Amino acid sequence: MKRRGRALRSLLITSICSGMTFGISSAADAADSYTLFEGGQVRPLAISQNGRRLFAVNTPDARLEVFRIGEHGDLRHQQSIPVGLEPVAVAVRNEHEVWVTNLLSDSVSIVSIDEDESAVVRTLLVGDEPRDIVFGGPHNSRAFITVAHRGQNIPFDPQLTTPSVGRADVWVYDANHLGADLNGGPINIINMFTDTPRSLAVSPDGATVYAAGFATGNRTTIISEFAGIPLPPATNFQGVAQPQVGLIVKNDGTHWLDELGRPWDPLVRFNLPDKDVFVIDAYADPPQLATGAMGYYQGVGTILYNMAVNPRSGKVYVSNTDARNNFRFEGPGVFTGHSVRGHHNENRITVL
Helix, strand or coil: CCCHHHHHHHHHHHHHHCCCCCCCCHHHHHCCCCCCCCCCCEECCEEECCCCEEEEEECCCCEEEEEECCCCCCCCCEEEEECCEEEEEEEEEEEEEEEEEECCCCCEEEEECCCCEEEEEEEECCCCCCCEEEECCCHHHHEEEEECCCCCCCCCCCCCCCCCCCCCCEEEECCCCCCCCCCCCEEEEEEEEEEECCEEEECCCCEEEEEEEEECCCCCEEEEHHHHHCCCCCCCCCEECCCCEEEEECCCCCCCEEECCCECCCCCCCCCCCCCCCEEEEECCCEEECHHHEEEEECCCCCCEEEECCCEEEEECEEEECCCCCCCCCCCCCCCCCCCCCCEEEEEEEEC
C-alpha cells in the first residue's frame, strides 16, 4: 500500500508540474488547439506544516490546487482557488495561510486556507515578474520575494539607464504588519547587481536568505572580428582561409583571456563582476545584504535554476548550467585538441 501510494502521489505531482489543467469536460474540449505562453515554475509545490495538505500552482489555469495527503501518501483533490495570472511559486506561512507569486500579474496572492472554502484575501502589487518566495527572519515572519528591477509598481525611480544599478530586487515584507497601500508597504527593497532574479532559499534557523540571479553569465564578452588580428589556424584542413569573426574572451578576475590563455585587456576596457548568489541578513532591521566577502558567491554557474538548503549542514545546493562558449571549435579537435561537439555546457549542482 505504501509503495502504491507513493507511486500515485508521484504521478499526480508530475501531472501538475507539467501543466495539467483541471476541469476538462469532454474529449472535444481537450482536442481544441490553443497557444500557451506559460511562465517557468520555480517553487510549484509546498506541503503544509502538519503534512496533511499539498499545494500546487496550476500555472496555465491561474489557480492554486489543494490536495489532501492520505495516510499512505495518496492524494485527493480538495479545492481549486483562482489567483493571479501565471502563478509560479507557492510558500506556506502557517496552517491557515499560503502566499503565491504571479509572474504575469506582477502580484502576490495571499490565500486564506479553510477546510471547506479557501480564498484570496489580499493581493500585493510587487515589482516586475515575481518568481519565488520564502519566509525567514524572526519567527519566519518576513516574506522575501524575488522580482526584476523594472518600472512596474516600484515606489522609486528604478534608474534603468544608470551604471552600477542592479537588475534584480528582493522585496521584503513583515507578514504580520502589511500596509494599506496596494504594494503592501514592503519594509525594504534590496537591490542586487545581477540579472533578473529567480530562486530563493532560507537557512534552517531563518537567519539567512539566499537569492540567486537567473542568467548571471560566466564573465565572457566578445571582441568584434578579432579587431583585425587573425588567429591561428589560418585555414581549415582543405586550405580554405578562415573568415573574420568575433572572438569570445573570458575574464579570470584580472585579465581578459582567450581559450589559449592570451590576454586581450587593451581591447576590453570594462570590468565584469560575477555575482551569482547573494546572502541576505534576514534578522537585520531592515533586512539587507550581508557585508564583506560573504555578501555574495561567485563562479556558481551561467544559468541558475533553483536552490535548496541542507537542513543539517546548512550547505546550499544550486542547480545550474555553465556555458563553454569561449571555446571556438566544433568538431574532433584536430587543431586545438578539444571540441565543443556534444559538450557545449556543463549540467551540474554547485554546493556553497
